[in-house]
Amino acid sequence: xxxxxxxxxxxxxxxxxxxxxxxxxxxxxxxxxxxxxxxxxxxxxxxxxxxxxxxxxxxxxxxxxxxxxxxxxxxxxxxxxxxxxxxxxxxxxxxxxxxxxxxxxxxxxxxxxxxxxxxxxxxxxxxxxxxxxxxxxxxxxxxxxxxxxxxxxxxxxxxxxxxxxxxxxxxxxxxxxxxxxxxxxxxxxxxxxxxxxxxxxxxxxxxxxxxxxxxxxxxxxxxxxxxxxxxxxxxxxxxxxxxxxxxxxxxxxxxxxxxxxxxxxxxxxxxxxxxxxxxxxxxxxxxxxxxxxxxxxxxxxxxxxxxxxxxxxx
Numbered sequence: 001x002x003x004x005x006x007x008x009x010x011x012x013x014x015x016x017x018x019x020x021x022x023x024x025x026x027x028x029x030x031x032x033x034x035x036x037x038x039x040x041x042x043x044x045x046x047x048x049x050x051x052x053x054x055x056x057x058x059x060x061x062x063x064x065x066x067x068x069x070x071x072x073x074x075x076x077x078x079x080x081x082x083x084x085x086x087x088x089x090x091x092x093x094x095x096x097x098x099x100x101x102x103x104x105x106x107x108x109x110x111x112x113x114x115x116x117x118x119x120x121x122x123x124x125x126x127x128x129x130x131x132x133x134x135x136x137x138x139x140x141x142x143x144x145x146x147x148x149x150x151x152x153x154x155x156x157x158x159x160x161x162x163x164x165x166x167x168x169x170x171x172x173x174x175x176x177x178x179x180x181x182x183x184x185x186x187x188x189x190x191x192x193x194x195x196x197x198x199x200x201x202x203x204x205x206x207x208x209x210x211x212x213x214x215x216x217x218x219x220x221x222x223x224x225x226x227x228x229x230x231x232x233x234x235x236x237x238x239x240x241x242x243x244x245x246x247x248x249x250x251x252x253x254x255x256x257x258x259x260x261x262x263x264x265x266x267x268x269x270x271x272x273x274x275x276x277x278x279x280x281x282x283x284x285x286x287x288x289x290x291x292x293x294x295x296x297x298x299x300x301x302x303x304x305x306x307x308x309x310x311x312x313x314x
Contacts, residue, residue: 008048066306
C-alpha cells in the first residue's frame with residue numbers, strides 16, 4: 001500500500017466527489033462545491049488535503065483558510081470541515097496521519113467547529129484543546145428600557161466609525177447570511193457579526209425546573225415543551241467584548257427592538273464575571289465540542305468568524 005499525502009486544490013472537486021458520495025451527508029451538492037472554493041483573500045492556494053493509494057483518493061479533509069491580524073502579525077486560520085475516510089481503510093489511524101500532515105504544512109491556527117464525538121480523542125492526542133461547549137443566552141424581558149444606544153446595519157453610519165481591520169471583517173461577511181452590525185453608545189462603537197442558529201429549544205434552556213415540567217409533559221400528556229425547533233441569533237464576533245458587556249442591557253434593548261428577536265447568545269468565555277449581568281442570563285449547552293490547535297495563540301483568540309458556519313450557512 002503506497003500511500004501519498006497531497007494538497008487538494010479547487011480544480012480537484014471531481015476527483016474527490018466519488019469519495020464524498022459514498023457516505024450519507026447532510027450537505028447539498030452546492031454546499032459540497034463550496035468546500036472547494038477559496039472564500040477569502042489569503043496566501044494559501046489549496047482547500048484541503050487528501051490521501052491517495054496508488055492514485056485512488058481514500059481520505060479527504062476539507063479546509064477553509066483565512067488570515068487575521070494579531071498584534072501586528074498575520075496569522076493563518078484553518079477551519080477543518082469534512083473528514084472522510086474510505087471504509088476499507090478505517091482502523092489504520094489515517095485520521096491521525098492526515099491531521100499530522102496538515103500540521104506539517106504550516107504554523108496555522110486550526111479550528112474544528114463541528115467534530116463528531118468519535119474524533120475528540122484523535123484531535124486531543126494531536127495537540128488540540130477544547131473550547132467550552134456552553135453558550136450564555138440573554139433573553140428579551142419586559143423590564144428593558146429604551147437606552148441611549150443604537151444598533152444599525154447602515155453602511156453610511158458604520159464606515160467612518162470602523163478601523164481598517166474592522167471594515168475588512170464587515171465587507172467580507174456581507175455576502176453571507178448574517179447581520180453585520182454597529183453598536184454605539186455615545187461616541188464609542190463596536191462591530192458585531194450576528195448569525196441565526198437553529199436547534200431544539202431544550203438546547204437553549206437548561207433551567208432544571210423547566211426540564212422537570214417538560215419531563216412530566218412528555219410522560220403524562222405525550223408532548224414536549226422544549227423539543228420545538230427554535231431560532232436564536234448568535235454573536236460570532238465583537239470588536240470589544242468588554243465594552244459590550246458593560247452595556248449589555250442597552251445592547252439588548254436596542255437589538256431586540258430593531259430586529260424583533262427574543263433572545264441572543266454567544267460563547268461563554270466572552271462573559272467575564274466582572275461584566276456578567278446575571279439577572280437575565282442562562283447557560284446553554286448548544287453545540288458539539290469545538291476544538292483548536294495553535295502553537296502560539298490561545299482560546300481567547302479562537303472564534304468562528306471565518307468558518308463553515310458562514311460558508312455552508314449552518
